[in-house]
Amino acid sequence: MTASFDVYQRETTDMITAGPTLPSVFGASSPNQNAADLITTGFDLSVRWNNNGQLAGKQISYDIGVVLSDYTSRITKFNNPNKLLSNYYVGQKVGEIWGYSLDGYFTSDEEAKNWPINQSFVNSTIIRSPGEWSTLHAGDIKFKDLNGDNIINNGKNTVDDHGDLKVIGNKLPRYSYGINGSVRWAGFDLSLFLQGVGRQDWYPGNNADKFWGFYSRPYFSYIPKDFESQIWSPENPNAYFPLLRGYTALNSGSELNSPNDKYIQNLSYLRLKNLTIGYNIPQTFIKNWKRNQFKIFFSGQNLMTLTNLNTKYIDPEQAIAEANGRVYPFFKIYSFGLNVSFL
Template identity: 45%
Template sequence: SNSRYIQRDGLLVNDLADFNLATGLNYRLTGGGYEWSTAGIFYRANYSFKDKYLFELNGRYDGSSKFPQAQAFGFFPSASAGWVVSEEKFMERTKNWLDNFKIRGSYGSLGNGNIAPYTFLETITPLTSGVIVNGNFPNYIQKPAVLPDELTWEKSTTLDLGTDISFLNYRLTTTFDWYQRKTTNMITSGQPLPSVFGSAVPKGNFADLNTQGWEVSLSWRDKIGPNKNLSYGLRLTLADNVSAITKFYNPNNLLSSYYEGQKLGDIWGFETEGFFESAADIASHANQSYFVVSNANKLLPGDIKFKDLNNDGKVNNGKNTLNDPGDQKIIGNSSIRLPYGITGDLGLKNFSLSFFFQGVGKRDWFPSREAAFFWGQSNRPYSFLPTFNLDRWTEQNPDQNAYFPRYRGYTALSGTRELAVPQTRYLQNASYIRLKNLTLGYSLPARITNKMKVSSIRAYITGQNLWTYSPMYKITKNFDPEVIEGSDPEINANGGDGFSYPMQKSFTFGINLG
């Protein structure tokens, strides 16, 4: 793959993007390219004995040029087995109500080689300095990165145990899976290097992750009515998983980085106690000068009161380590927990109706510093003002039940400003339920389609994203909980500021000819 990048400013006519019409002195011409290849073989073998005992073996042997020659190949086998218990003789008495009962299990591994080419090679990168020397921006060569001792395939090994059960002539069906996945040799940055070293931290197989979870589904399908002309079905799905880091280089267990034992998504923050009511209230409270409220950093009534969890007379982040977090604690988790779905359909004569609800049962979200749709002018005073920001403590109305503290600019923007630090008061419950799809259809009777020389004609109307509810909507509806992790890439692609286009409500009308 090859790439070229050309840039020049000073365009004379904005609507005519042509380099001949660009007169600016600032221009940039860069290029790049890379090559990589993969090779592999795989096998699969299965065996069934009397449709009761099922066995299967799989395996892959993959190689990638992205890894050093000695670690380029990896073997990833897997095996599975199933037992159809309902086919055993001792289950014959259950035939009138139990249609299928299957126990199954699998154990296997997969490899991940998704890294940049040449990671294991000492490459040099030509760059242009941002400092002007003798009227020019001089070019320089960046020092090669330190090479890791080993760099090979990331490996995920999964144990899965499950059941499939059907009852009452297959009208009621349920499945359940429990799994544990161990991901080893994760490719991450290694031990930090001194800033004066002048080279980037090497990437290698430095981390491990353990994930444990389960999935369950329950479905019912039947026909009712005098002529069994009303058919209906309902399916429920629910799942959950938790991932924890089991290996990562962080000897001091700094909370600003990953650490061993950490659950992915954990949010460390402070507990709030409301607003200061008076100067006496401020004087009697623990010192919280750690939090910045203004340039002078003078607390006033209406500012946020943070709780002194360790009772040491001051509120801060301690050493910001797992052993000394100061007054921080885990206040929530941003991972998606308990995702669920509800699917249903109804058919009566020539009419059909189907729907799909989806949702998340548990998820926390703390608005980042750039979440301007949440913080409004507390982010930047010249920003816009969301109406819910008016629910604020003021000297004219010193309401302890107000949502926001006294007005101060920039308090949500950066550093340890009182609204920028994660805290319980503004932690949002981002769980939700959404009517994702609703379809109503009608099929013309056969006596009509036969005259028209077609086998079927069906007209339908479909609505997408018709209704959503989230506990967060009690505070603000400025964010879509389904895509709330999105960010403005021009500010911070991983910032979690909620700058994502919401899922659009749409309607579609169509006709199917068969």
């Protein structure tokens, strides 16, 4: 067995990023500049083991290797004296996701009507709706008033005054790993490669239609197969999604567009990236082709993915790559073949 373990700390100075947040009257976004320093700590682990022996009177050999790595980064310098959450700030853990806490759904229209907490800051789409739908109803989301002021908002959007926000996750990958191994026995050989991420958080983007469905754009032509069963109704009060209202995941300042601790997703996954099985045909079956080798094989790519992502229609690596999961999908690929070696 061989193993290696490295622990490191890296300092990055004068990192190129958007400069300090500018007043809106400036009329343009802050230009990129060498504006930030950060420090990264992490580790890399690699272990490999191989052996051989006898199985059913025949020689068997096998080996397996595992790699695991992790890192975190913190900002150590940035010109943001008020520590606005909309930009880097000293002490920030890179990748932080700030959001709200939810407290279930309103169980009746009466409860929603008499709700003492002002949620208008996160209910902009509801407020703009016509007629009776401009008010809260049974099945709409209740937000937790974490600071006790009876108003749901982000305060001054700073570290010292963040209203009802809290850190609900981190979008950087943690505990990335890979596993590869092979076995050879009685003319058979098998090799496999698995990869994955132990933890990574993702809040679906406003156009993540394969997750939000009609809550984003009601006119989307794509409808997830099991979507109806996940929508709140009096007969389905514990549904995953609230009362169906269009655009509540699309428009800023709306309940589903506001990151929260219920709909944040865990992108951890384990993927069987490759599996190859081969068999060398014994010479007794190919007498007329002596001293030549024939091997039949099967190979598969992306055969299995285990994930905690709460949708069947977005791959975790799609979500890692783009906030709306709108990147080219991963396909399962099967290959069969015959290798002939002329000796």
